[in-house]
Amino acid sequence: MGFKVGLLGLGTVGTGTVDIMLHPEQRHPLVGQLELHRVGVRSLDKPRQVAVPTDILTTDLEAIVTSPEVDIVVELIGGLEPARSLILKAIAHGKHVVTANKAVIARYGDEIFTAAEKAGVYVLLEAAVGGGIPVIEPLKQSLSANRIQSILGIINGTTNYILTRMTQEGGDFAEILADAQQLGYAEADPTADVDGLDAADKIAILASLAFGGRVKRSEVYCEGIRRVSAADIAYAEKLGFAIKLLAIAKRDDDAPALLDKFQQADHLQIRVHPTLVPKSHPLASVNQVYNAILIEGDPVGEVMFFGPGAGAGPTASAVVSDILNIAAILTVDRAGPSSDRKPLDPLLACAHQHYCTLAPMDDLVTRFYARLITHDYPGVIGQLGTCFGQHQVSLESVVQTDVKGDRAEIVVVTHDVREGNMNQALEEIRGFDAVEEVASVLRVL
């Protein structure tokens, strides 16, 4: 007896998923036991790039998630609704669920996993983060003996592509974005990618798995790449850095000492922002649409996952691996004595209930890069240095590189400082007569 799959959505990833299922040769033998039972689509008339038998296509997605015949529902329609409701309905009808939907999981994970636990079904989501890169299952299983300390990731391919081209061509954000849209590397509405929302969804999911607690997506600090300029990229390059959109999740070592050690373990910093990454760092050379996730754990040390973060084939590879995980469990269940309810594999299911607390950004301690446009008066650098000093901001370097007429461009890089102190210093600096503009402020890894 095979495993009946009800697929919701036949877009790029759905098409890749069907393609694997229809061509099981030389893959794991379980692939041959997957049976594409129904495929839910928006329109029956649309030409398809994969040979799906037309009699299994339907526009009635509810009928798929409630069908007594379906074992596994694969949600690949994306977006919040109706995806969330269909996932919940599938769970309520006892279906295992595989999804690539990071937005739904990051926002409604509590509701979905609570329902799944109650119903005794799995909700697997390898494809939601890093496309074809295995990272969810390694966090759940292969790295589960570790105390995870940090996750640093380039987990949005669109922004990595844009930043790579800005670096290689010296182009401005708007012009490269327009070209990326023409070439199909960026969506017509690029908001979720370029404003960092997609990466924030993904790091919320990774942090939740790595640190064993729920994360409120709305509390994740998120800053995109729209304000990164060609000038910043050029200065960063001269200073020995690449600019990358990093998603970062860490245990917060600076958590107030009054928290006991168990509370401290659940006190995290989670953030997404463009970051100056030293060129010697392994993430600095991850370019184009590639993704990479660097995980540090005790005792494993640093492990890096690298690969294609999107696309039909890579993402479908992750989707089908989740389907196979469920099929493998069902194989064992079906071979054993029948019982109404089998316990869930604790390494594959998600059972944490409590929420992690996130550190306010003002308390973050990091290095900063700032570019200021000033008048070229005597004493301006001294004035800036004094102000930074008064706010406990110690400077690592100050460079005045570009003087045009009476205008100067001054770039400072700080030592580690508290973000709140840096912001106070900049606030004061913005009010100086000699300062025309604080043109950009970026964090440094």
Ligand code: HSE
């Ligand atoms: N839009 C995502 C990216 C791919 O650019 O990485 C899907 O997660």
